[in-house]
Amino acid sequence: MRLATWNVNSIRTRVERVTDWLARADVDVLAMQETKCTDAQFPALAFEALGYEIAHVGYNQWNGVAIASRVGLDEVSIGFDGQPGFGKDGAAPEAEARALGFESINADLIYGLPMQTPETFQRTLAQISRLRPDRIALYAYAHLPERFKPQRRIHAQDLPPAASKLAMLDDALKALMHAGYDYVGMDHFALPDDALAVAKRQGRLHRNFQGYSTQPDCDLIALGVSAIGRIGATYSQNAKTMEEYCDALDQGHLPIVRGLALTRDDMLRRAVIMALMCQGNLQFESINVAWLIDFKTYFAGEMQTLEEMQNQGLVELSPTGIQVTAMGWFFVRGVAMVFDRYLQMDRNRTRFSKII
Numbered sequence: 001m002r003l004a005t006w007n008v009n010s011i012r013t014r015v016e017r018v019t020d021w022l023a024r025a026d027v028d029v030l031a032m033q034e035t036k037c038t039d040a041q042f043p044a045l046a047f048e049a050l051g052y053e054i055a056h057v058g059y060n061q062w063n064g065v066a067i068a069s070r071v072g073l074d075e076v077s078i079g080f081d082g083q084p085g086f087g088k089d090g091a092a093p094e095a096e097a098r099a100l101g102f103e104s105i106n107a108d109l110i111y112g113l114p115m116q117t118p119e120t121f122q123r124t125l126a127q128i129s130r131l132r133p134d135r136i137a138l139y140a141y142a143h144l145p146e147r148f149k150p151q152r153r154i155h156a157q158d159l160p161p162a163a164s165k166l167a168m169l170d171d172a173l174k175a176l177m178h179a180g181y182d183y184v185g186m187d188h189f190a191l192p193d194d195a196l197a198v199a200k201r202q203g204r205l206h207r208n209f210q211g212y213s214t215q216p217d218c219d220l221i222a223l224g225v226s227a228i229g230r231i232g233a234t235y236s237q238n239a240k241t242m243e244e245y246c247d248a249l250d251q252g253h254l255p256i257v258r259g260l261a262l263t264r265d266d267m268l269r270r271a272v273i274m275a276l277m278c279q280g281n282l283q284f285e286s287i288n289v290a291w292l293i294d295f296k297t298y299f300a301g302e303m304q305t306l307e308e309m310q311n312q313g314l315v316e317l318s319p320t321g322i323q324v325t326a327m328g329w330f331f332v333r334g335v336a337m338v339f340d341r342y343l344q345m346d347r348n349r350t351r352f353s354k355i356i
Contacts, residue, residue, distance in 0.1 A: 035064035112141035280324035
């Protein structure tokens with residue numbers, strides 16, 4: 001399969017250039033950024049004439065992204081900011097995606113945004129319940145102005161306090177459960193008949209950089225600025241600025257700026273973490289046989305921490321394994337963190353992976 005990405009900087013002015021290149025390049029999937037048009041203005045017919053399916057999200061002359069694929073599109077993800085009026089407009093892309101035959105629609109919700117309150121977030125939850133997407137990802141806003149320059153325009157005093165964020169999370173859990181969603185785990189919800197919820201019940205759940213998935217473990221190709229890829233026992237990240245990214249490509253190089261080759265310990269810990277995050281259960285014998293270790297000896301320190309979590313009702317420890325409890329499943333990220341050696345060595349990194 002051949003994949004490509006293109007910052008088109010206004011698709012309406014460059015549609016002929018893009019489609020001419022597609023006809024010559026024999027590309028299966030093209031990801032486009034900066035389309036700078038609404039969905040109605042996107043020149044989909046020009047791509048469909050070449051045998052491509054199109055998924056586009058754009059609301060005005062700024063930004064906008066699209067995917068052109070000739071190998072099919074099964075899922076679409078819609079960002080949901082909960083701003084006034086979005087419920088009315090947000091129904092349009094959701095209905096259009098249904099009409100186009102997408103098998104699964106995902107919506108992303110963020111709580112803890114500047115000026116957000118439990119009351120405004122309840123309106124957002126009511127809107128999303130009416131739209132009823134197949135999957136919902138619920139994320140806490142991470143305020144990191146020292147890392148992300150645009151966030152420096154946000155005043156810290158405008159962020160909701162911890163008590164309000166906890167109230168929003170509690171409201172979201174209650175509202176989504178009441179609406180009939182299954183809690184898949186780690187911020188993800190799905191309708192009972194969605195493939196993700198079915199995979200959870202059948203023990204076939206997987207996880208990658210984008211969250212939970214029904215797809216088995218596989219290599220991931222990173223396309224675009226700051227994207228993270230995984231090939232074999234390695235991870236790599238692309239340049240974080242468009243200038244660096246394009247410069248590397250112009251020189252005929254992959255735009256990778258850093259990477260990590262996993263050690264045996266890294267891969268062992270990944271297997272343990274994935275078992276806990278995806279299945280909520282780990283059997284010592286399966287790890288012992290696969291990695292030729294004695295689990296309780298190798299992870300003696302981690303087992304002591306889990307004993308504390310057992311006292312809190314988050315896990316159940318037995319002579320044969322670890323079982324995450326029903327309550328612990330809502331905090332499974334914290335259970336998995338116990339086995340993250342890098343996180344334990346640098347506690348400052350917990351700011352990127354806060355449980356709430």
